[in-house]
Amino acid sequence: MNDLTARxxxxxxxxxxxxxxxxxxxxxxxxxxxxxxxxxxxxxDCGRRxxxxxxxxxxxxxxxxxFYRTAHLICGHMIDFQDADHATGRVYCRAEHEYGDQWIVxxxxxxxxxERIDGVWFFRRxxxxxxxSADLLERPQKADFARxxxxxxxxxxxxxxxxxxxxxxxxxxxxxEKITAAxxxx
Numbered sequence: 628m629n630d631l632t633a634r635x636x637x638x639x640x641x642x643x644x645x646x647x648x649x650x651x652x653x654x655x656x657x658x659x660x661x662x663x664x665x666x667x668x669x670x671x672d673c674g675r676r677x678x679x680x681x682x683x684x685x686x687x688x689x690x691x692x693x694f695y696r697t698a699h700l701i702c703g704h705m706i707d708f709q710d711a712d713h714a715t716g717r718v719y720c721r722a723e724h725e726y727g728d729q730w731i732v733x734x735x736x737x738x739x740x741x742e743r744i745d746g747v748w749f750f751r752r753x754x755x756x757x758x759x760s761a762d763l764l765e766r767p768q769k770a771d772f773a774r775x776x777x778x779x780x781x782x783x784x785x786x787x788x789x790x791x792x793x794x795x796x797x798x799x800x801x802x803x804e805k806i807t808a809a810x811x812x813x
Contacts, residue, residue, distance in 0.1 A: 633711075636711065637708065637711075640708070640711070640714070640743065640748065641706055643747075643748040644704075644706055644714060644716065644741050644748050645704055645706070647666055647739075647741065647748065647749075647750060648701050648704060648718045648720070648737065648739075649701050650662065650666055651663060651666055651699075651750075651753075652699035652700070652701055652720070654666070655687075655691065655697060655699055656697050656698055656699055658691060660684060660687060660688060660691075663687060664680045664683060664684060664687075665680075666749060666750055667680060667683055667749055667750045667751075667753075668742055668744060668749040668750065668751050669744075669749075671683055671750075671751070672752075673685075673686060693726065694724045694725055694726055695725045695726075696723075696724075696725040697722065697723065697724050697725070698722070698723045699720055699721075699722045699723075700720060700721045700722070701718060701719070701720055702719040702720060702721060703718070703719040704716060704717070704718045704719075705717045705718075706741075711743070712742060712743040712744075713740075713741070713742055713743075713751075714740075714741045715738075715739060715740050715741070716737075716738075716739040716741060717736055717737065717738060717739070718736065718737040718739060719734075719735070719736055720733075720734075720735040720736070720737060721733070721734055721735070722735055723763075729762045730762060730763040730764075731760060731761070731762055731763075731774060731775070732760070732761060732762070732763050733757055733758075733759065733760040733761075734757065734758035734759050735755050735756070735757055735758070736755070736756050736757075736758070736790075737753055737754065737755050738753075738754045738755075738756065738790075739752065739753050739754075740752040740753075756790050757772075757773070758772070758788070759772040759773070760772070760773055760774050760775055761774045762774055768807075768808070
């Protein structure tokens with residue numbers, strides 16, 4: 628592949644990968660499970676649920692039934708290529724979920740792995756971490772940054788700051804308690 632062809636392929640790949648998170652958001656918010664599933668590699672590993680899109684369906688369908696309305700707003704996307712057919716990315720998202728009389732707002736970062744298979748880009752892995760999750764009427768600090776509705780949450784959100792060594796290093800040299808009462812130790 629010559630330089631111009633490789634550069635054009637990288638541009639086209641970037642554009643294709645950038646479509647994945649917004650298509651994900653639209654599919655989730657419109658409850659279009661089939662449109663959501665085709666964003667993932669056909670042989671997606673779903674851990675204890677198994678392999679493949681049917682296994683993935685067994686996860687998402689019951690989860691979406693917990694929320695009547697959702698809105699996922701994609702705020703930014705960073706992509707790093709490993710080679711012509713593999714990339715990783717971080718996607719910032721503000722998500723909102725209606726749960727009974729609560730309106731849960733989350734600041735999310737998705738840590739993605741992408742793979743091109745037969746010329747098409749897919750999610751190979753998608754992991755989400757949260758800056759915070761709280762009801763719209765409460766401050767994230769009051770919710771200990773981790774409000775999730777229901778009596779028995781399906782998962783406890785991780786805290787985004789713990790993911791970054793640079794965050795821990797920065798605040799180890801400073802005194803965060805002087806600017807916030809809600810410091811969390813990694």
